[in-house]
Amino acid sequence: MTPLLEVSRLRVEFATRRGPLVAVDDISFTIAPGEVLGVVGESGAGKSLTGAAIIGLLEPPGRIAGGEIRLAGRRIDNLPPEEMRRIRGREIGAIFQDPLTSLNPLYTVGRQLVETIRVHSSLGGREAREHALQLLKEVGIPAAEQRIDQYPHQFSGGMRQRVVIALALAANPRLIIADEPTTALDVSIQAQIIALLKRLCREHGTSVMLVTHDMGVIAETADRVAVMYAGRIVEIGPVWEVVHAPQHPYTVGLMGSIPILGETRERLVQIEGAMPRLTAIPPGCPFNPRCPHVFDRCRSERPELVPAGASRAACWLHLGAERPVHA
């Protein structure tokens, strides 16, 4: 099956007064139609920037400095702004972290929905409103007929995120980039929103790139998972494999730090140290200062993704007979 989204050797840089900073460094991955790809990593690892680069909304001084992004085979990273705008919403939808601030406070939710629907379709005002109403019902807004004419501040956080999901799905895009969609919500609501997102995407056959720092959400939702560290993908593979048989020392540490219900462990494992700043990424493997298995090569040569177990990992420990491959 041809991938829906194909990111190859993507590089995102920030122009600063002390020269360019590489925030996303040469990453490659694909998302198949209907697939949910989880992207995890600490803040600053480059997850959100990757999402912003795909949807063409990197804010200056950030820019795509290299690589290609293809959507269903069509290159989209170098499109003129107007063509890229047509892709946003219709082909690629987005959901942001904070539902409280994602909606324009001065317009009713109905107006924001109708506006989005009409931009991407030829529906008239009445039909668009019908469609908006149906979307609100679909995302589980009770009494949608009344709620459609209310303003965002009259909705609770969870309800607002449902509205945001309805907006992202308004033009039925093929891919949704969900950037920390539940982080700002109460724990009790998080599960509902994740379940809703999962159900809707399955029903519509939508692919999802789910950006989060929460392994629990990934484990529950994603088909595959990419682990990012200091702007690079250090491991990518099927979710079960990555969670239960992590191959990269960083992933091992990451999994060790999650408490698992029903399992008794001596203590949660902590990774010593902190992710390096973008200004001070060490040569070789960026994880080498914190890695328990570090050896000379890690400090001088950068590892590429190579098959490791059922996944692929960028680690010299896994340099077996096979040659490095790009995911």
Added chain:
Amino acid sequence: MSVDSVAAGASGKEAVRRPASKRRWRDSDLWWSFTRSKLTVVSAVVTAVIVVSALLAPVIAPYDPTDLSSLSLLDAMIPPAWEADGSWSHPFGTDDQGRDMLSAILYGARISLVVGAASVVLAMLLGVALGLVAGYFGGWLDTVIMRLADVQLSFPAILIALLIDGVAKTALPRDLQSSAAIAVVIGAIALSYWVHFARTVRGSTLVERGKEYVQAAYVTGVHPLAIMLRHVLPNVLGPVLVIATINLAQAILTEATLSFLGLGVPATQPSLGTLIRIGNNFLFSGEWWIAMFPGATLALLALAVNLLGDWLRDALNPKLR
């Protein structure tokens, strides 16, 4: 994670921090943003030149414009040196009394600067004190001070200064009016500019008051207000400095406006505004220089200080960059 955190990571320079404090200053963002902006450097130079030459007016001015006996009507209305009838003994010409304009401007700028700076300092002291009191004691005191601030903020500062100045002038006995005029102007301007200082300091005080060390101060027997002062002041130093700089330009312009209207400093000690007021009478008879040179000096000074204030605000508040 967002663009912000990346940018924050970029500007953090723990890695390159050097022990020498001079080095650190030259490495600092403040110095960097200063040297990067040519306009800011030019403004600083212009401000410095005007301030220094105004302060040194008695030394560098070719004539003493306050010495009435040295004036001669024979020298009156001489145009600037480069005009047909001009002479280099009066580079900017003379006014209707035969006063040398260059000297008058130097002395006038001195008065403008002193009145402007004094009123800003007074406004700052008043605002910081009231803000501290409002934030620390809270309750009705806070309500009264902040309501007053709100009401005053809804009136433009120049109008407040104008009214206070006008009323104070009328209220003073006639024989005191001339000698107290400068103090009245300083007071009027200070009373119209304290609000911004008070609001900033109050906000910061409220934050500090909730912190544990203030509670701890009770236990150790130190007056918490004394301790708070030590913690609040460093926090508000940046914003207060920005407000002070921007208000300095405003205060200088306010003084000039009051003096232009004839309500400011007395004619015996003419500020730039007074000089422009005098020159305004000769606009139609062709003696443009009497009003225009003091006007240009005033505009240049206000512009340079404004630019410095803008730069300081942006440099101290990275979010605005």
Added chain:
Amino acid sequence: MIAFVIRRLVQSVFVMLAVAFVAFALFNYVGDPINNIVGQDTSLEDRERLRQELGLNDPFPVQFARFVGNAVRGEFGMSYQHARPVSHVILERLPATLELSFVAAALALLIGVPMGIYTGLHRHSALSQVFLTVSLIGVSLPTFLIGILLILIFAVLLGWLPSFGRGTTIAFGWWTTGLLTKEGIRALILPAVTLCLFQMTLIMRLVRAEMLEVLRTDYIKFARARGLPDRIVNFGHALKNTLVPVITITGLQLGSVIAFAVVTETVFSWPGVGLMFIQAVTAVDIPVMAAYLVLVAFFFVVINLVVDLLYYIVDPRLRIERAGAAHVG
């Protein structure tokens, strides 16, 4: 909604009372009001009789109440300087100030807001840099200097426009207007431009700053992520959110048009209430000063009230929380 309006009205009344108190104190305690009325040779008995007649021996609250009562009816006594009722002097001069202020405010808004939007949306364009540079100079040049400069160029050097007075005016009852005659409009140009320049640059900078602020918000990012065209994002979503603070500050700025009218009127000898105030201060004409104080406070209170109401109309959050109802508008 009604509770909100009432609260604002009560606040306004308090502000007015406070200002009236200052005016009253000025009126009654600055100098001896009797001295201002009678001559040097009036006997002590006559003075005392006059005090009694004028109610100057009444208790303080009674006097203040009388002052407020008179002020509400627009009576501030006789002007020392003009020897006519203050209310007549003010009514005669008010149209000049209001016309000048309205024209200047309208110019400032009509030019300043579009300039602010433009410079906010096109931050790095050459035209934006030009606008910003000009605005910085505009902020740094005091109003009176701008006026003098304009007079020098357009009245003295070029001789195109008059530099003082209102030109020919036409009277409608007590209202006089210069807007209907060619001379009146020509006379209005320089003062109106002078008065509007400073406000225009302030409004422009304010709109620009708000625009930049709003363009950074999540809901604008989300609007772009939904593929809404720039036109809708910029002029629908961003502009409307910019309006909320802009209305407030613009309202306050319009208030300061009246304040700066004092300066402009002095420069151009414009026969309005501002010039009247300056002349009153110079001549220690206390009734006129007191009346001007109350009048200006009244303008400001009205402007603030209108601003609050507009705010209320634009921002649904205020509308609904304050009114406690779910469906308004």
